[in-house]
Amino acid sequence: MDLSSAEELYPIAILMDELKSDDTQLRLNAIHRLSTIALALGPQRAREDLIPFLQDNLDDEDEVLLALAEELGKGFFEYIGGSEHAHLLLAPLASLAEVEETLVRDKAAESITAICAVLSPAQIEQHYIPLVFRLCHGDWFTSRTSSAALFSPVYPKASTATQDELRKSFAKLGADDTPMVRRAAAKWLGPLVKGMKKEHVITEALPVYRRLAADDQDSVRLLTIQDLIAIAQQMTPPEVKDHLLTQIRQALTDKSWRVRYMVSNNFVDLAEAVGEDLVRDELVNAFVQLLKDNEAEVRTAGAAGIPGFSKLVDRETILTKILPCVRDLSADSSQHVRAALGTHISGLAPLLGKDATIEHLLPLFLHLLKDEFPDVRLNIISKLEQVNNVIGIELLSQSLLPAIVELAGDKQWRVRQAIIEYIPLLAQQLGKTFFDEKLSNLCMSWLGDIVFSIREAATVNLKKLIDVFGVEWASQAIVPRVVAMATHPNYLYRMTTIFAISAISPSLNVQVLRDDILETVLRLAGDPIPNIRFNVAKTLDVIATVMIASPNDGGTEVTKNSLLPVLQQLQADNDADVRYFSGRALEKCMAVQ
Incomplete structure (x- = not known):
């Protein structure tokens, strides 16, 4: 050097x-x-x-x-x-x-x-292709294994003669003595097939796939499911029936649950690739068998594919073939199967329509909402919007509101949080009167939850509700109940008051902030708990932003006469955090003088 x-x-x-x-x-x-x-x-x-x-x-x-x-x-x-x-x-x-x-x-x-x-094409021919062949024909299985990934990116760029050599070399990987090499070939055959002409897929790729699909190692066979889909996508439905039907049947009934799991996990893609006739004649019954498989993992993957596969069949098939399986899965012994069903069952509602959803799905929703496993309840709640779009919020609320109210007090805080996030949608559809009668107390109760994440979500929920129902409603229904918590002897309630005010202030106007809220915030500026005082300083920063943005509504006057004196007082606080946050708010307020 x-x-x-x-x-x-x-x-x-x-x-x-x-x-x-x-x-x-x-x-x-x-x-x-x-x-x-x-x-x-x-x-x-x-x-x-x-x-x-x-x-x-x-x-x-x-x-x-x-x-x-x-x-x-x-x-x-x-x-x-x-x-x-x-x-x-x-x-x-x-x-x-x-x-x-x-x-x-x-x-x-x-x-x-x-x-x-x-x-460039020249670099590929002079450097990349020789590298692929060297690794592919290496003495150690490690190089041959790595080489399998290198064929598909270069195949479309190679010359016709080189493509012939690439296909022959890849075929050798598929027949390698080492299982790890065959696994690599099975993994990368699909991507390679996507770049081939159909004639080469049938004459050269198909024999490689069949050999791998019949491998004695299930770790090889399970990887060929993606190859099966890639090859089917290159063929017409009649060609799929002629060349792949045997392999499809073998994969569906493979003795290894891991192979059946891969089939179940990719079933929708497979069904889309093989064509309408094969779906009707072969795959409907096969899908039912997968949903009844002995292994929970296979049933779980099948449950996830229910909406996607149902889109490919007619409504009668859904009602007669798939829905009975759905009912069985809702009572499955595996909580993971039920959780997967809870996530995806609502996807059937748009396919069934209003009447069939009410008749067949609503009872299953109610059943799953009472499941002992929290993830099942959580998954059902998080997907209810799809059902709402089909049957309407009024009917949905009548059917599910008792269950929702019950889940609002669920011992699992994530379930309570999911309910909170669903409330604004319910409120928007149900209207003020229904909300005030049925859900208002529920929303306020969350502000006193023992879990901070629930209290935080509850404050965000209040802001969303104000955005739905308006400031006038908030001043009558929300603000009085929030400020009433400021006198609670437990400091956590006082802290929640500050958090709630900080969250809803951007959605309120100067009048409500000045007349209904500001006095409470200023009083809490003298709270003995430092955490409350520095959160007061942060909240005053938020309020100041609203005031400064509305000078014609009296915001400037409130800033000068009410906010500035308190912030200056907080600047002398013995807590460093209080001084820091009040300083930031004070700087903002001073800018308007």
Whole structure:
């Protein structure tokens, strides 16, 4: 390495010292500074000195190698002169793609494919393709495993002759003696197929898929489900029936639950790919069997696919075939199955229509809302809007309001929080009168919840309600009850008062703030609890923003006569936080004088 000055030597010398250090963190720091060092060296020196240095010093801990594989793929070619020199990064990454650690190999392959995107056709033919073939035919399974990921990005860019060689080489990976290589081939066959012409899919990719789909390792077979979908997408429905029906049936009844799980998890994509006739003739009954599978994981994945698959069949099939399974799943022994159903069952409402939803789904909602597992209740609540759009909020509220009121006091705070987030929608649809009669007390009770997150959500809920019903309603229904909490002996209630006022103030006008709220806030400025006083200072900052924005409504006068004196008083507080937040608010108020 011919370096002409100490200044030029310094960056690379530091890098070498740190990479050779016994301290892993130092070596990691050096790797993360590669772009800085390359920038200091300049493009030519980075190409001539830095890249060879990295190539020669790859014997390191996996953590460092992983960082290097990631760093080289994050646009590092820009530091060595741009995309015309990007191929120089392939050599060190190819070495990383051959190490034993899977994470390093995967990251190296990811970085190689990222570099492929910026290579010219000449660079691909001269550098990338030879690299793929070298790794593909390597003696160690690690290189062959990594090579599987490199075919699909380059295949559409390669010449016809090279494409022929790529397909033949990939077929060898699919028949490799090592299960890990076959797994890699199964994982990456689908992406490769998407770039092939149909004739090559049928004549060359299909035999590879069939071999892998019949593999004795279920870890290989389960990965072929994505391949099955990719191949089906390249064919017409009659071709799918001719070439893939046997494999589809085998996958649906595979002895391994992990394979059936993958089928269940990707069932909607598979159904969309195979065509309407096969869905009707084969997949409806197959889907029912998956929803009744012995393994809970398979049923859970199937439950998630119920709305998506139901879109592909007629309403009669939903009512006669799928809904009976849904009823069974609502009482499934696995809480995870019921939770998945709770998340997705509401997706059936738009497909069934109003009458069928009322008849078939509402009873299931009520049943699931009483489930002993909190996630089931939570998932049902969070998706009720879809049902509301179909049957209307009035009917929904009549059917579910008792359950919602019961869940408002649920022992699981996340369920109570989900109910709070649903209240503004209910309020908007039900109107002021219904809300004041049925839900107002409920909303105020949350302000005294023992869990801070619930109290916080309750204050946000009040603001949303004011945005729905207006300031006049707030001044009569909300504000008096909020300020009444300011005299509570428990400081948490007084704190909640301040939080609530801070949350709703932007939605109120100067008159309500001045006449109904300000006196309470100013009184709490003298509270013995420092946390309350500094939150008062933060709230005065919010109120000041409203006042300053409304000078014609008396906001300037309130700022000068009421806010400034109290904030100046808080500036002398013995608590540092109180002084800091009051100082910020005071600075804002002083600006309007």
